[in-house]
Amino acid sequence: xxxxxxxxxxxxxxxxxxxxxxxxxxxxxxxxxxxxxxxxxxxxxxxxxxxxxxxxxxxxxxxxxxxxxxxxxxxxxxxxxxxxxxxxxxxxxxxxxxxxxxxxxxxxxxxxxxxxxxxxxxxxxxxxxxxxxxxxxxxxxxxxxxxxxxxxxxxxxxxxxxxxxxxxxxxxxxxxxxxxxxxxxxxxxxxxxxxxxxxx
Amino acid sequence: xxxxxxxxxxxxxxxxxxxxxxxxxxxxxxxxxxxxxxxxxxxxxxxxxxxxxxxxxxxxxxxxxxxxxxxxxxxxxxxxxxxxxxxxxxxxxxxxxxxxxxxxxxxxxxxxxxxxxxxxxxxxxxxxxxxxxxxxxxxxxxxxxxxxxxxxxxxxxxxxxxxxxxxxxxxxxxxxxxxxxxxxxxxxxxxxxxxxxxxxxxxxxxxxxxxxxxxxxxxxxxxxxxxxxxxxxxxxxxxxxxxxxxxxxxxxxxxxxxxxxxxxxxxxxxxxxxxxxxxxxxxxxxxxxxxxxxxxxxxxxxxxxxxxxxxxxxxxxxxxxxxxxxxxxxxxxxxxxxxxxxxxxxxxxxxxxxxxxxxxxxxxxxxxxxxxxxxxxxxxxxxxxxxxxxxxxxxxxxxxxxxxxxxxxxxxxxxxxxxxxxxxxxx
Numbered sequence: 034x035x036x037x038x039x040x041x042x043x044x045x046x047x048x049x050x051x052x053x054x055x056x057x058x059x060x061x062x063x064x065x066x067x068x069x070x071x072x073x074x075x076x077x078x079x080x081x082x083x084x085x086x087x088x089x090x091x092x093x094x095x096x097x098x099x100x101x102x103x104x105x106x107x108x109x110x111x112x113x114x115x116x117x118x119x120x121x122x123x124x125x126x127x128x129x130x131x132x133x134x135x136x137x138x139x140x141x142x143x144x145x146x147x148x149x150x151x152x153x154x155x156x157x158x159x160x161x162x163x164x165x166x167x168x169x170x171x172x173x174x175x176x177x178x179x180x181x182x183x184x185x186x187x188x189x190x191x192x193x194x195x196x197x198x199x200x201x202x203x204x205x206x207x208x209x210x211x212x213x214x215x216x217x218x219x220x221x222x223x224x225x226x227x228x229x230x231x232x233x
Numbered sequence: 234x235x236x237x238x239x240x241x242x243x244x245x246x247x248x249x250x251x252x253x254x255x256x257x258x259x260x261x262x263x264x265x266x267x268x269x270x271x272x273x274x275x276x277x278x279x280x281x282x283x284x285x286x287x288x289x290x291x292x293x294x295x296x297x298x299x300x301x302x303x304x305x306x307x308x309x310x311x312x313x314x315x316x317x318x319x320x321x322x323x324x325x326x327x328x329x330x331x332x333x334x335x336x337x338x339x340x341x342x343x344x345x346x347x348x349x350x351x352x353x354x355x356x357x358x359x360x361x362x363x364x365x366x367x368x369x370x371x372x373x374x375x376x377x378x379x380x381x382x383x384x385x386x387x388x389x390x391x392x393x394x395x396x397x398x399x400x401x402x403x404x405x406x407x408x409x410x411x412x413x414x415x416x417x418x419x420x421x422x423x424x425x426x427x428x429x430x431x432x433x434x435x436x437x438x439x440x441x442x443x444x445x446x447x448x449x450x451x452x453x454x455x456x457x458x459x460x461x462x463x464x465x466x467x468x469x470x471x472x473x474x475x476x477x478x479x480x481x482x483x484x485x486x487x488x489x490x491x492x493x494x495x496x497x498x499x500x501x502x503x504x505x506x507x508x509x510x511x512x513x514x515x516x517x518x519x520x521x522x523x524x525x526x527x528x529x530x531x532x533x534x535x536x537x538x539x540x541x542x543x544x545x546x547x548x549x550x551x552x553x554x555x556x557x558x559x560x561x562x563x564x565x566x567x568x569x570x571x572x573x574x575x576x577x578x579x580x581x582x583x584x585x586x587x588x589x590x591x592x593x594x595x596x597x598x599x600x601x602x603x604x605x606x607x608x609x610x611x612x613x614x615x616x617x618x619x620x621x622x623x624x625x626x627x628x629x630x631x632x633x634x635x636x637x638x639x640x641x642x643x644x645x646x647x648x649x650x651x652x653x654x655x656x657x658x659x660x
Contacts, residue, residue, distance in 0.1 A: 053502055053505075056509060057502045060293050060297055060508060061297075063290070064293075067290070068476060068479045071476060085287055088287075089287060095293065095508065098509075099505040100254075102502075102509065109513070110254075110514070111247075112563070134251060134259055135255045135259070138255055138258055139255075141262065141273065141277075142276075145273040146278070148277075149274045152274065171281060174278070174280065174281050
C-alpha cells in the first residue's frame, strides 16, 4: 500500500513538472520565436520560413499541457449555479458525475488521438514548412489529454473520499484577487466565490 | 433531432458544473459519433487541427503581454497620468478613474483585473476627495469593461477568426465606439459632479503632467504598437502581438522593474494557464460550431428569419437581447464561437456589415461583465469594497446605462464603427 502511494506521488510530481514546464516554455518560446521572425523580416530581410509553423506548435503544446495544469488546479471556467442551490450531498453526486463525464471525454480523445497518431506514422505525413513527421507535434493530443484525464481522476477520487479541499472550486474572481496580491482574506475570497458561483 | 440532442447534452453538462470547454467538447464528441459517420479518430484530430490557425496565436501572446504589465506599478503610473490629464475638471477624480480603467483594461486584457488594480487605489481616493460613494464604485466597476473595445482585444480576435474577418479592421473599428462610449461615461460623471457643486481646480504644472505622461507612456506604447503597427501596415495582428509581448517584457523587467528574473517562471506559468483556459474553450467550441455547420443549422435559421420578414432593425434588437442573456452566463469566447456562425449568415443576408456586427457583439460581451445576475466586475467590486452586491449594482447604474445607450447608438448608426476602418482601408 505504501509502495503504491509513493509511486502515485512520484507520478503526480512528474506529471506536474512536465505539464507546467511545457505550458510555460511553450508560451515563452512561441513569443520569442514569433518576435525573432518579425525582427528578422524587417531588419535582415530574411525570415525563417519554418518559424510560423513552429510557433503554432509551441503554443498548441502550451495550450494542451496548460489545460491539464488547469484541470489539476480546477481552474477551468465552469458554471456553478446549480451546485450552489442544491444540498451538499446532491452537489457531491453531481460533481462526481461531472468528473466522470469529463474523464471519459478526455480519455477517449487521448485514446483515439493515439490511434490517429499511429495512422499518421503509417501514412508518413510531414509538416509543410518544418518538414518533420506530423506525429511529433500531434503527440500533444494523446499525452496531454491523458495527463488531463489523470488529473480529473484524481479530483474524482478526492471528491469520493469527501476531501473538502477538493470540493472547493477556485473561481475566476478568487484567482484574480489572489494573484493581484490584494488583501485576499479567506472569508473575502469565499464570499466572492459564493456570489459568483464560480462563473465568469 | 441531433441538434436538439447536442444542445440538451451541452446544457445538462454545463448545469452540473462541468467546465465549459468539456461541456462543449463532450456533447459534440458524443453527438458526432452517434449521429454521423465521422469516426472518433477524426474528431480527436480535429481538436488539434481546428486551432492551428496562425491568427489565433495572437491570443496567448496578448495574454502574456497583459500578465507582464498587470503586475506592480503600471496601474499606479497609469492612474497618475490619467489624473494629470483630467484631474482638474469638475468630477476630475472619478473621470480619471474611468480614463485609467479603460487604458489599463486595454493593456492588461482583463476587465475584472482592472477593477482590482485601479479600484484598490481609486475607490478610497475618490471618496476622500468628497465624492459620494457611487462615484467611487460605479465608475471603476464599469469602465474597465470598455477595454475589450480598445485594441488589443482577445474577444475581437476570436470574432475575427470565427467570422473570417480581418482582425486588423476589427481592431480599428473598435476605436471610435470605444472612445465615444468612454466620453459619454465621462460626460455623465462631469454633469453629475457639476450638479453636486464640484468646480474646476488648477491643473498640475505642465512639466509635471509631461513627466507623468512619460512615465505612463511605456505601458501606453503597448496600445500604440498594436494600433500603429496595424494601421501603418507594418504588422499583422499576430506579429503585433509578438512585438507587444516582448515590449511588455522589456518594460516590466528593465523600465518599471516590477518583475525580477526569478519571478519570470511564475509569470509565464500564469499566462500559460489563462491562455490554456481560453484556447481550450476555443478548441472545443470549434468542434461544436463545426457540427452545427455540418447540420446546416445556420442556413435553416437564415431561411426562417428571411421568410418571416425580419428586418435588420428587428434582427439586431433580437441579437442584442440574445447576446445580453448569453453573456450573463457564459464565457465570451464560447458565446462568440457558438453564436456567430449561427447569426452572421443572417446578418449578411440582411445587409449588415460583418465588421459592424463584430463590434455589436463585442459591446454585448462587455455589458455581460457589468450587469446582473453574474457580471464578474460587480462581484469583484463588491469583494474589494465590502459593499453589498445590490449596492454595487445600484451605484453602477448611471454608467452601465450609458454603455447600454452607447450600444444602441453603435447598433443603429453603423457609421460610428465603420467610418474609420472604411476610410483607412479604402485607399
